[in-house]
Amino acid sequence: xxxxxxxxxxxxxxxxxxxxxxxxxxxxxxxxxxxxxxxxxxxxxxxxxxxxxxxxxxxxxxxxxxxxxxxxxxxxxxxxxxxxxxxxxxxxxxxxxxxxxxxxxxxxxxxxxxx
Amino acid sequence: xxxxxxxxxxxxxxxxxxxxxxxxxxxxxxxxxxxxxxxxxxxxxxxxxxxxxxxxxxxxxxxxxxxxxxxxxxxxxxxxxxxxxxxxxxxxxxxxxxxxxxxxxxxxxxxxxx
Numbered sequence: 001x002x003x004x005x006x007x008x009x010x011x012x013x014x015x016x017x018x019x020x021x022x023x024x025x026x027x028x029x030x031x032x033x034x035x036x037x038x039x040x041x042x043x044x045x046x047x048x049x050x051x052x053x054x055x056x057x058x059x060x061x062x063x064x065x066x067x068x069x070x071x072x073x074x075x076x077x078x079x080x081x082x083x084x085x086x087x088x089x090x091x092x093x094x095x096x097x098x099x100x101x102x103x104x105x106x107x108x109x110x111x112x113x114x115x
Numbered sequence: 116x117x118x119x120x121x122x123x124x125x126x127x128x129x130x131x132x133x134x135x136x137x138x139x140x141x142x143x144x145x146x147x148x149x150x151x152x153x154x155x156x157x158x159x160x161x162x163x164x165x166x167x168x169x170x171x172x173x174x175x176x177x178x179x180x181x182x183x184x185x186x187x188x189x190x191x192x193x194x195x196x197x198x199x200x201x202x203x204x205x206x207x208x209x210x211x212x213x214x215x216x217x218x219x220x221x222x223x224x225x226x227x228x229x
Contacts (some may be wrong), residue, residue: 033216043204045220091158096215102148102160102174103208103218 002094004026006106013082014114020067021077021109023092024102031097034068036077039108040088048090082113117141119221121207127227128197136192136224140209147190148210148218149182161205164190179202197228 003026011020025034036048051059051068058066063083067076079086092106121137128134132206140147149161160174164184175181184190194201204225208218 033208035217037220043223043225045206045208045223047217050217080186095218097216101165101210101216102163102171103150103158104160105158107157 002029002032002096002104004092004104004106006092006109008109009107010112012112012114013079015036015082015084017082018078018080019082019111021079021090021092021111023072023075023077023106025075025092025094027073027094027096029096029098030103033095033097034066034075035093035095035103036064036066037091037093037105038086038088039091040085045091050075079111084113084115087111087113116190119207119209119219121205121221121224123224124222125225125227127229130199130228131196133193133195134197134226136194136205138190138192138207138209138221140188140190140207141211141219144209144211145187146210146215146218147184149190149192149205150208151176151203152206152223154204158206161174161192176229186212194226197226199228203224 005024032053034051038046049061063080065078089108093103122137145166148163151159162182163171179195181191204223206223208220210218
């Protein structure tokens, strides 16, 4: 079974600064996908970024980028130029490429961007 | 619509009553998922539908929970004889097309059992 661990329940960052959220996972699969989802107070889960395990290049989406270390089973999210609208709960999630297609989520990190 | 929709947005029910939660996935998406988000348990998988295949019910917490998907589109999650521990946000997601590993979520239904 896969597990996803987010060890930072809460974090804060000043507006315009950079912040990194940590995530580690455990799996015996060789091919899988990793995601970061954002959940603002509106409750809507929004996909922020995805990473395929077979790709060595780290994914980037505008101000969001990941540091994917496959051997260490680490998948951190970096948010650059933080904005007030980035305030949300962030979830790291894993999905294997096998028949079990459900997401396994970490416990989440509450990020607050301070003005 | 363009995204996943869920109804109702909020539901308050008395202990022991049955409830039905509805999910309308993104048009053309073949896979549909139900998850539960509660304070004590985080985000938990409940059930997964893929096309016409038998659903993966491995996450359903008890036989009071059931779900169906009619015509490969709309899904209904039914909770019978609700208990206070069923209080949670129920999230629906769908995926499909070329990027089939990406799941897109609806806004959820907040269920409160009194």
